[in-house]
Amino acid sequence: MFSSSLSLRQNIKEIDTDLSQYKTSNDLRVDDLESFKAGLEGSGDGSIQDLQDKHDAQALLIGTLESNANALQDRINTFNAGLEDGSDGVLSTIEQIELNRTGLASEITDRGTEITRVEGLVSTEASARAGADTALGSRIDGEVTNRGLAIHAEAELRVAGDAAEAEARTNAIANEVVNRNNAIAVETGSRQQAITGETTARETAIDKLGFMTIAEAEGVLTVGSTPFSFGMGNQSEAGYGLFIPFSFFVLKVAFVGVSSDPDPVCQFKITNYPEDGTTPVFLGTYYLEKTRPVEGQEELGPPRYYTSNVTIRGPAIKAGNVVVEVVSANRMTDDNAKFRMSIVYTSNDVLPFQVVDNV
Numbered sequence: 001m002f003s004s005s006l007s008l009r010q011n012i013k014e015i016d017t018d019l020s021q022y023k024t025s026n027d028l029r030v031d032d033l034e035s036f037k038a039g040l041e042g043s044g045d046g047s048i049q050d051l052q053d054k055h056d057a058q059a060l061l062i063g064t065l066e067s068n069a070n071a072l073q074d075r076i077n078t079f080n081a082g083l084e085d086g087s088d089g090v091l092s093t094i095e096q097i098e099l100n101r102t103g104l105a106s107e108i109t110d111r112g113t114e115i116t117r118v119e120g121l122v123s124t125e126a127s128a129r130a131g132a133d134t135a136l137g138s139r140i141d142g143e144v145t146n147r148g149l150a151i152h153a154e155a156e157l158r159v160a161g162d163a164a165e166a167e168a169r170t171n172a173i174a175n176e177v178v179n180r181n182n183a184i185a186v187e188t189g190s191r192q193q194a195i196t197g198e199t200t201a202r203e204t205a206i207d208k209l210g211f212m213t214i215a216e217a218e219g220v221l222t223v224g225s226t227p228f229s230f231g232m233g234n235q236s237e238a239g240y241g242l243f244i245p246f247s248f249f250v251l252k253v254a255f256v257g258v259s260s261d262p263d264p265v266c267q268f269k270i271t272n273y274p275e276d277g278t279t280p281v282f283l284g285t286y287y288l289e290k291t292r293p294v295e296g297q298e299e300l301g302p303p304r305y306y307t308s309n310v311t312i313r314g315p316a317i318k319a320g321n322v323v324v325e326v327v328s329a330n331r332m333t334d335d336n337a338k339f340r341m342s343i344v345y346t347s348n349d350v351l352p353f354q355v356v357d358n359v
Contacts, residue, residue, distance in 0.1 A: 015097060016076060022101070023069060026108070033062055033115070054118055058111075058335050063280035065107065072100050125152040141282055210251050210346040213242050217339045221266055228324045239273045241323035255288045257305040259337035263290055264305065267327040268341070274320040282319060285327060288339070316348040 076097065215236075217227035226236040234241075253270065270283040288305050324341055 026195045045097045195349045210344045212344045215341045217245045252344040255340040256344045259334045265330045266331045269327045273320040
């Protein structure tokens, strides 16, 4: 403070010292405000943004305060310079300095009040956010509990459903086993049927399957000839006839003929010539005899002749050529006579199915 007991220069130096100390203290407060400002910065929303805006305003005011302090320092420097060279207006300058100091103290008081208000707002916001966090934690705990109960209930339902599904599948499998065993029993026949020689369902179905080949001959048949033609019409010969490329069973052989001869009789022999060159196999002898037309149906044409023989599940025959040979022929003179032979057979081998790409 200004004292009359001191010289003007001493008073000025005292005031200058006080002002320097005050500036140092003010700088420390400014640093505190800067630290407080840094603590208020962040990424919050809501009222935090409002605090940020207020903080920016405070920073602006602090900047203004620093500018005022710098201006005051400049004025002090100017005053000191005036004292050094004896310029006028020293008292008015001191009075202005006093006014500036008084205004600065009031400004600092106001800033302290504002800082206190801002700190109160920050404390209120922190308390509100802590309360909100506590409430949110309670809701999260409640949600975790509810979800745990729901998951437990769902697990119990799934376990019960799996048990029911397993039981249903077990019952279905048991029923399927019973049904399949019944079907197999129907298909294959019982042991008693096999013992008594009864035909099983499977055997009956297999016996209905087979290949059929037709051969034809014309004219008067002669003993020792092989007149039947397969395929495109060329006649057979010993070792050359109907080629069957797999082991087979003969199921049925049938002959039919048409002739104007009054009472022809013919006998045929069927032989298989295996493709491996082993001994030919005699398959059977078949007769062709005249059959009179049914009374009242003579107008349907000349008498027909036929005979047939059935061989079921006989021994398997090797793959080879089947040849039909005339064993005997009596009372046959009709050059226009026609004969047809049918042979039904089934495979003894598994016939694989394979798709081959054409090149």
